[in-house]
Every structure is written in structure tokens, then in C-alpha cells.
Amino acid sequence: MSDASSATARSTIGTRPGRLAEFWRYFRENRGAVIGLYVFAVFVFVAVFANLLAPYDPTEQFRAHTLQPPVWQEGGTWAFPLGTDAVGRDMLSRLLYGARFSFFVGIVVVVVAATGGILLGLIAGFAPRWLDTVIMRLMDIILAFPSLLLALVLVAILGPTLLNAMIAIALVLQPHYVRLTRASVLNERTKDYVTSARVVGAGTLRTMFVTVLPNCLAPIIVQAALSFSTAILDAAALGFLGMGAQPPTPEWGTMLADAREFVLRAWWVVTLPGLAILVTVLSINLMGDGLRDALDPKLKRS
Structure with missing residues (x-):
């Protein structure tokens, strides 16, 4: 009888879709999200292999071809399929190469902001009331300032470079992670599995x-x-204002x-970089x- 029950249990487990399969099943129901994923995959591919895909060095100047129009416009040439800028x-x-810089900005900003925000959110969720309040x-003070304005002030203090722009954007985005993590922690810490972990001797750090x-x-x-996406937009805005990446960086x-x-x-x-950002x-x-x-x-349909 026990062997039959074990076989039934193994059969049930075997037919149950894995977490990844379940995630993909719900994710692909949103067609816009699937299209976005494919476009993002292309974006990542371009960012990683920009040095192989680009026909020229991004800073190389062809003075005889300044403001050359794209190939489909009169006067264009296949040597420069999307045309050239004011210095050729x-x-x-x-x-x-701009895709590479944007991807780099997004990765660094998200990692820095999420790491700091999650740590502070966990501390706030488990700390005494006075430390949580502080x-x-x-x-709240950081969120009271317009994000781009605060980033501009920070970059003005640190200096107008791409690295400083990323640091400023990460600091501006960090409060969102703190609030989100704290709210999730306060919701989870009262549940039975947390109480059970504490009963069996789990320390505060392990519980967190x-x-x-x-x-x-x-x-x-x-x-x-x-x-x-916010990091890419803010980095582009700071670059446009002259407070982010500096010329001739292809940002x-x-x-x-x-x-x-x-x-x-x-x-x-103007149009092509704007379309790339969009x-x-x-x-x-x-x-x-x-x-x-x-x-x-809560959003999953049974």
C-alpha cells in the first residue's frame, strides 16, 4: 500500500509543471510582454556584440562625409546606411555602441540600487521602531525631491561623468527598493513559517x-x-544636459x-537616437x- 502511494505521489510530482514552466505559461499570456522580451533580447545581443556588428569605430571621423543622409534618402550611401553626424x-x-553603454548603465544602477535598498529595507523591517522611523x-526626504533634479544636484557635486551619473541615479532609485522591501518584510514576518524558523533556533540574520x-x-x-528602463532614461537625460557621459562617448x-x-x-x-531610447x-x-x-x-488566473 505504501509503495502504491509513493508511486502515485511520484507520478503527481512528475506531471506537475516546474516553477519556470509555470512562470513562462503566465508570462506568455501577455503578448506585449513577449514582444518586449524579444526586443530586449535583441538589445542585449547588440550590446554584447557591438564591436563585431559595428562597421566602424564609434569615434572615427570621416570629414568628407559630414551629415551624410541615410541610404534610403537622396544622397545616401551604403557605406553609411544610417548616415553620419556633424563630424562624420x-x-x-x-x-x-550606445546600446552597450545603456545596458551597462542599467545593470550597474539596478545592482547598486537594489543591493542597498534591499539591505535597508530588511533592516527597517526587523529593526526597533525608532530605527525604522529614521x-x-x-x-521620504529623498522621494520628496524630483528624481532628475536630485540626480542633477548629485552629479554637479560629484562631477559630470558617466560613472557619477550612475551613482546619482542609483541613489535616487534606492528609496523605491527600501519601501518595497520593508512592506514585503512586514507582511511576511508575521506568518507561520517565520515563527517556526525562530522556534527551531534561527537567528535574526538567518531569518532575514x-x-x-x-x-x-x-x-x-x-x-x-x-x-x-528608468535608469536608461535618466542617464540619457543627464547626458543630454551635459551632466552624464561626455563627448565623444557614443551614449x-x-x-x-x-x-x-x-x-x-x-x-x-536626432531621430535615430531618440527612437533607440524609445x-x-x-x-x-x-x-x-x-x-x-x-x-x-493575485493576478494569476486559475
């Missing part, structure tokens, strides 16, 4: 990082996906800043919506 640099090469009031944190990751993952925001005076007579030097951010936001639908049990 190939737009296609700069756009491809941490959260500090986060091993017992509670894994059950708080779903909303944090969604926040990380949305923060990725999309910096490319827009360099092309401002050519809007009317060379539309491609498509990338839109795809990440669509993917974030799909992650929310797949990871939030």
Missing part, C-alpha cells in the same frame, strides 16, 4: 536573508525591471545633445508588466 562619425556604429523618514528575503523577491524583480543622450542644432537639416542625427525603454516596460502578471499570485 557613422551613426549605425554609434547607435550599436530610515523611512530619510527615504534565508527565511524572509526569498519570499519578498517577486515584487523586487518587477521593480528591478522597471528601474532598468544616446549625449548623441541627442550633440545633434540639437541639426534638427531641421539633418533629422536622422524602443528600448518601451520593451523593458512591457516586459516588466509581464513579470508582474507572472510573479504576482
Whole structure:
């Protein structure tokens, strides 16, 4: 009888879809999210292999071909399929390398902001009331300032470089992770499995990082996906204002800043970097919506 029960249990477990399969089943129900995932995959591929895909060095200047139009416009040539900028640099090469810089910015900002935010959120969720109040009031003060304005102030203090821009953006985004993590921790710490862990002798650190944190990751993952797009937008905005990446770095925001005076007579030097930012951010936001639908049990349909 026990052998039959064991066989039945193994059969049931074997037919039960894995967590990854279940996640994909819910994720693919959102067609926009799937499209966003494919576009994001292309974005990652371009960022990783930009040096192989780009026909030229992004800073190489062809002075005889300044403001060369794209190939489909009269006067264009296949040597520069997306045209050139005001100093003769190939737009296609700069756009491809710009994807690498944007991806790098997104990764660094999300890792720094999420790491610091999760640590502070865990501390606030388990700390005495006075320390919790201090941490959260500090986060409220940061959130009271417009994010881009605060990032501008921080970059002005640290100096206008891409690294400093990433640090500033990470600090601005960190309060969102703190509030989200704290709210999840306060919701989880009263549940029975946390009480059981404490009864069997789990210490505070083990309870925080091993017992509670894994059950708080779903909303944090969604926040990380949305923060990725925010980081790209903010980095482009700082670059456009001259407070982020500096010329001749092929960063999309910096490319827009360099092309401002050519809007009317060379539309491609402005439109193409803008489209790159738009498509990338839109795809990440669509993917974030799909992650929310797949990871939030309240949104799952039985």
C-alpha cells in the first residue's frame, strides 16, 4: 500500500509543471510582454556584440562625409546606411555602441540600487521602531525631491561623468527598493513559517536573508525591471544636459545633445537616437508588466 502511494505521489510530482514552466505559461499570456522580451533580447545581443556588428569605430571621423543622409534618402550611401553626424562619425556604429553603454548603465544602477535598498529595507523591517522611523523618514526626504533634479544636484557635486551619473541615479532609485522591501518584510514576518524558523533556533540574520528575503523577491524583480528602463532614461537625460557621459562617448543622450542644432537639416542625427531610447525603454516596460502578471499570485488566473 505504501509503495502504491509513493508511486502515485511520484507520478503527481512528475506531471506537475516546474516553477519556470509555470512562470513562462503566465508570462506568455501577455503578448506585449513577449514582444518586449524579444526586443530586449535583441538589445542585449547588440550590446554584447557591438564591436563585431559595428562597421566602424564609434569615434572615427570621416570629414568628407559630414551629415551624410541615410541610404534610403537622396544622397545616401551604403557605406553609411544610417548616415553620419556633424563630424562624420557613422551613426549605425554609434547607435550599436550606445546600446552597450545603456545596458551597462542599467545593470550597474539596478545592482547598486537594489543591493542597498534591499539591505535597508530588511533592516527597517526587523529593526526597533525608532530605527525604522529614521530610515523611512530619510527615504521620504529623498522621494520628496524630483528624481532628475536630485540626480542633477548629485552629479554637479560629484562631477559630470558617466560613472557619477550612475551613482546619482542609483541613489535616487534606492528609496523605491527600501519601501518595497520593508512592506514585503512586514507582511511576511508575521506568518507561520517565520515563527517556526525562530522556534527551531534561527537567528535574526538567518531569518532575514534565508527565511524572509526569498519570499519578498517577486515584487523586487518587477521593480528591478522597471528601474532598468528608468535608469536608461535618466542617464540619457543627464547626458543630454551635459551632466552624464561626455563627448565623444557614443551614449544616446549625449548623441541627442550633440545633434540639437541639426534638427531641421539633418533629422536622422536626432531621430535615430531618440527612437533607440524609445524602443528600448518601451520593451523593458512591457516586459516588466509581464513579470508582474507572472510573479504576482493575485493576478494569476486559475
